[in-house]
Amino acid sequence: MNNRVVVRSLVTPDGCLVAMDDGLVQWRPHNGTNRRIKLDAIATVMLVVKGPTNRIETAIIGDAQGGVTFLTLPLLDLVDKFTVEGGVVRSMCSAAPSETSFLVATQAGQVWMVGPNVPGRGVKLFTYDGPVSSLRLHNSIIHIQSGWHRATYSMDGSQMMNIDGTQPFTHKAQQRANRRAKILESQQRSGDAPQPLMLDLPVVA
Structure with missing residues (x-):
C-alpha cells in the first residue's frame, strides 16, 4: 500500500513535476515514461527552466x-547540488539570464x-528579519515578501526599501x-441623564 502524500506539484506544458512527503520526486510527462528520483529531504520549492530549444530541460x-x-x-x-544556511528553502528565482545561478x-x-x-x-547576500515567502529579481533589484512586509535590496545586499503592510490595518483598527x-x-451620558417620569395608567378590565 502506497501511503505517500503529494507536498508540491508543478504543472508544465510537457508534464507534471510532483514531490512526495518522503523526498521522492516524480516527473509525469504527457507523453513518455514516468521518471523518479529520491532526494535527501522533502521538497519545499520547485521551478523549471527552459533550454536553448525553448523546451523545459532543468528542474x-x-x-x-x-x-x-x-x-x-x-x-x-542529477546535475548538481548546493547547500545554503538558514534552514528550509522558502523561495527561489533565477539570478542570471543564462539560468546558471539562482537566488x-x-x-x-x-x-x-x-x-x-x-x-x-x-554567496550570502543579506539576511531579512523574518522568513522570506517570495522573491523576484527585476532590473537588478531583489524584491522580497515576508507575510505583510515587503522590501527591496540591491545585488550587493544593501536594503533600498522596507514597507510594513500591516500599518493600514493598524490604522483602521485604531x-x-x-x-x-x-x-x-x-x-x-444618556444613562446618566434624568429619566422622564412614567405615570401609572389605570388598568382597563
Whole structure:
C-alpha cells in the first residue's frame, strides 16, 4: 500500500513535476515514461527552466534541509547540488539570464546566490528579519515578501526599501476603537441623564 502524500506539484506544458512527503520526486510527462528520483529531504520549492530549444530541460528543487538540487528533464538525472544556511528553502528565482545561478531564500530570512559559476558556489547576500515567502529579481533589484512586509535590496545586499503592510490595518483598527469609545461615551451620558417620569395608567378590565 502506497501511503505517500503529494507536498508540491508543478504543472508544465510537457508534464507534471510532483514531490512526495518522503523526498521522492516524480516527473509525469504527457507523453513518455514516468521518471523518479529520491532526494535527501522533502521538497519545499520547485521551478523549471527552459533550454536553448525553448523546451523545459532543468528542474531546480529546494528542500527542507537547505539543499538546492539541479535535475535534468525529462530524465531526472542529477546535475548538481548546493547547500545554503538558514534552514528550509522558502523561495527561489533565477539570478542570471543564462539560468546558471539562482537566488535562494530561507525560513531564517537569509538570501543566497548559488550556482556553478558563483564564487565558492554560494554567496550570502543579506539576511531579512523574518522568513522570506517570495522573491523576484527585476532590473537588478531583489524584491522580497515576508507575510505583510515587503522590501527591496540591491545585488550587493544593501536594503533600498522596507514597507510594513500591516500599518493600514493598524490604522483602521485604531479608527474602529475610537468609534466604539465614542459610542460607549454617548451611551454612558444618556444613562446618566434624568429619566422622564412614567405615570401609572389605570388598568382597563
